[in-house]
Amino acid sequence: MIENSLALGILIAGATAFILYKINPLFKVPGPIITILTNWWILWHTYFERRNRLIHKLHIEYGSIVRLGPNEVSIADPGYVKNIYVDNYDKSHFYFLFTVYGKVNAFSAIDKATHSRSRKVVHQLYSKSAINASFIESLILEKLQQLESYLDSPQPIEVIKLFRSLAMDVITAFQFGKGHGSNLLGDGAVREAILGKFKILFTSWFFGPYLPKIAQYLYSKDFYSAAEDIDNWIIESMRKSGYPHDSIANRLIKGGLDELEAASEIADHIIAGHETSAIVLTFLTWHLSKNPEIQSKLQNEIRSAVKSNGGSLPAFKEIDKLAYLQGTVQEALRLYAPIPASEPRVVPPGGLNYRPSSPLYGQLNRGYFIPGGTVVSIQPFTLHRDPNVFEDPLLFNPERWFVNNPNLSKMNRSFLAFGAGIRGCVGSNLALQDIKLAVAYIYASYTTIVSPRTTDISMESNDRYSIRPKADECLLIFDKK
Ligand code: HEM
Structure with missing residues (x-):
């Protein structure tokens, strides 16, 4: 039975x-x-x-x-x-959300043919040599001086907003030409308005990518109104700039894109670029503030480079060679990848x-x-924590990225913070220049400490396509020493 x-x-x-x-x-x-x-x-x-x-x-x-x-x-x-x-x-239909003004751009293009049309034009504009030949280094330094005016205070400083403003001012200047970018660091009212609208867009992160066919019925009125305001802000800034020869807008139009296609591309670079760079800077400075030993090693490296350069910050091509800085940025990108989630194909x-x-x-x-x-x-979140590749994977250890580590090529193979291949991040050189110069500038003069209100719990990252600290604030104290 x-x-x-x-x-x-x-x-x-x-x-x-x-x-x-x-x-x-x-x-x-x-x-x-x-x-x-x-x-x-x-x-x-x-x-x-x-x-x-x-x-x-x-x-x-x-x-x-x-x-x-x-x-x-x-x-x-x-x-x-x-x-x-x-x-x-x-790509999968997940990326439809990133279509702007009804025009497909490099990020939102699904198939290879559509993608290659946009990417071909944009690709060389963001190469390391193009970035180095542009005004971007001097602009970042100007913006860092503006940012510094907020740091000389005994009060804790909320850094997410400051870093978002820095990244936005840099990216928009790159898009519209020097003198035509935003001035969020200089103008508090515009900063609140623009960043507030982007915040509404980011809060509605779920419907567009994950339910693309019905998303339009699920968004709130606030979402539509913020999206419209941002679209208008971008296209008006582009038109007002007059497409100067040093702008991405100018090169896109010369590359055969019509005005709306160029604006779509630019809107995407602004969306993809400002938040991500700011989030790396936030987690990185917070992590250094929690770990005085790592911070002090980084300061020693940066300060001795400054000393050898007669007391001023060396040019980016020298900063770019600093091994401890490089390791610190890589570790921040590994453990706090701003886009840790699946990139569906x-x-x-x-x-x-x-x-x-x-x-x-x-x-x-x-x-x-x-x-x-x-x-x-393949989600970076998991690759970046694989103990077969990264020894003691949850440890923030800049030195693991030193060139003498025999594991280096294995680690690089598993490093996916900027994606990979021809659809990987077009803006990585710009982002890295922005991040490294900001870190070098700050730690050449300051020591940072975590304010008691910012804790490991408040800094736990949310779990979305792109991340932020759950409390949406990071308070640090900047001490000039
Ligand atoms: C730390 C900062 C940044 C991170 C971590 C980051 C990350 C990424 C990742 C993971 C992808 C690949 C998406 C996929 O495979 O589907 C990507 C693509 C892209 N990123 Fe970034 N990004 C950053 C900064 C920037 C900046 C500053 C810009 C532009 C100014 C930018 C523009 C783009 C564009 C246009 C694409 C789409 C490329 C294509 O499909 O051809 N990103 N980014």
Whole structure:
């Protein structure tokens, strides 16, 4: 009797597995069973800001490949950055949100052909040599002097707003030409208005990317009004600038884009660039403030470079060579990647034969065939914490990035803060110049301390596509010594 029931049970389980497999070949891929039936499970957790940490936990539990929904998998394997990102799978519909003025731009383009039209024009404008040849270094230094006027106070300073203003003033000047960028550091009223509107946009982060087909019905009136104001602010700033020859706007138009296409591209650079750079600076300065030993090593490096340069900050090309500064910025980008979440792509029609290239968290999965059309991604949050690659991964250790570390190329392979391949971050050189100059400028003269109101809990990052401290403030005390 028991044997018959057991046989029947096995038969039913086998038949169910067979039917589910026929319904969906991702059935075999490990993951919570509910994900074979619906993607509402992952969306639910995404909405309640648990996605990145949940996917991370799933990888620890199931290994380097996890099913997230009937048509979506997450891979945590540096060996597949090449297939998915460098070989340039098409983007998923997640990116529709980033279309502005009804015009597709480099960020929101789904397929390769549409993307390459925008990217071709923009790519060389952001190369390291183009940035070095531009006015950007002198502009950043001017802006840092403006920023410094807020630091000489015994009161704690809220730095997120200041760093967002710095990044915005720099990026907009790069877009519209020197003298035509914003002046958020100089004008408190405009700063509050503009940053407030961007905050509304960022607060509505969920609907656009994760429910693109119905997002337009779900946004609030405030969202539409903020989006319209920002769109108008950008296009009016562009028109007012008169497209000077040193602006991105000028080069985009010369590259064959019409006015709205150029504005769409620029709006995206402003959205993608100002918040991300500011968030790195926030977490980095907070981390240094909590760790006087690391801060002091960094100060020693920067201050001896200043001394060798006759008492003034060396040019960026010298700052760029400072190894401890480089390690500190890399660590901030590793542990506080401003975009730690999945960058979804679509597996091409031939499918992807996934064979794990290395064990993740000590587990080596079997291989699986991922059919064409499946949404696939690798989240930096997990790659950046892999103990097989980063020794003691939660430790903020700038020295791990020194060139004599034999693990360096392995770590670089797993470093995804700027994405990878031709769809990786076009603005990384600008961002790094901005961040490194700001850190060098501040720590050449100041020591920073965390204000008691800013705690590890208040600084815990939220769990979204792009992150911020949960309390949305970071109070530091700047001491001129
Ligand atoms: C620390 C600062 C920054 C971080 C961490 C960052 C991160 C990223 C990442 C991860 C991607 C890839 C997205 C994907 O694969 O789908 C990306 C793309 C992009 N970023 Fe950044 N970004 C930063 C700063 C900037 C700046 C300053 C700009 C422009 C001024 C910018 C403009 C863009 C654009 C246009 C793309 C789309 C590129 C394409 O698809 O061709 N970013 N960024």
